[in-house]
Amino acid sequence: MHIAILTMTISLPGCRSLKEKRQRMGGLHERFGRHPSIAVCESGDLDRHDASEWTFVVVGASSRAVESLCSEIEDKLQRTVDGRVLEATREFL
Structure with a gap:
């Protein structure tokens, strides 16, 4: 069993309320919580309007599968979120 923790920090320029966020x-x-190998939560910057931090825990049978899922999450986030990804860190357990 292979596990990775992917943390993404996102800037939301011009965001003025938590509702807009x-x-x-x-x-x-x-979107990501439906996948059986991914757990997701907003893990930081909860009260800030202009930033958001999300953590994904990815589990797989091989390190290659985990890496692939992490890359897929990063790519999808960059394409679909109305903001800018500032940082993405991966930690393997």
């Missing part, structure tokens, strides 16, 4: 993040929890 939720709309701009576009339901990340629902």
Whole structure:
């Protein structure tokens, strides 16, 4: 069993309310939380309007599968979120 923790920090320039922040993040929890190998939560910057931090725990039978899922999450986030990814860190357990 291989496990990775992917943490993504996202800038939301011009965001003025928590409601707008939720709309701009576009339901990340629902989108990624459906996958049986991924757990997701908003892990930081909860009260800030202009930033958001999300953590994904990815589990797989091989390191290659885990790496692939992490890359897929990063790519999808960059394409679908109305913001800019500032940082993406991976930690393997």
